[in-house]
Amino acid sequence: MGKRVLFVCVLLLTYICTSPVYAKKRSITVMTPFLAQPGTQLMVEAFEKAAHEKSWEVDVID
Numbered sequence: 001m002g003k004r005v006l007f008v009c010v011l012l013l014t015y016i017c018t019s020p021v022y023a024k025k026r027s028i029t030v031m032t033p034f035l036a037q038p039g040t041q042l043m044v045e046a047f048e049k050a051a052h053e054k055s056w057e058v059d060v061i062d
Helices: 002-023 038-053
Strands: 026-031 056-061
Touching (some): 026 038, 038 056
């Protein structure tokens, strides 16, 4: 019985400690003075796609 209670307490503590970390929305800002260049556009678009797959919010500043 004691091990079971300890196990449940550890699970509950782990949930309480980690859920705020994962609940935060991630926001990334990309600043580049060369967004008009085709190579930079491709890199930023690829980064935005990968970031959206990870549920990150991306702001691009030119």
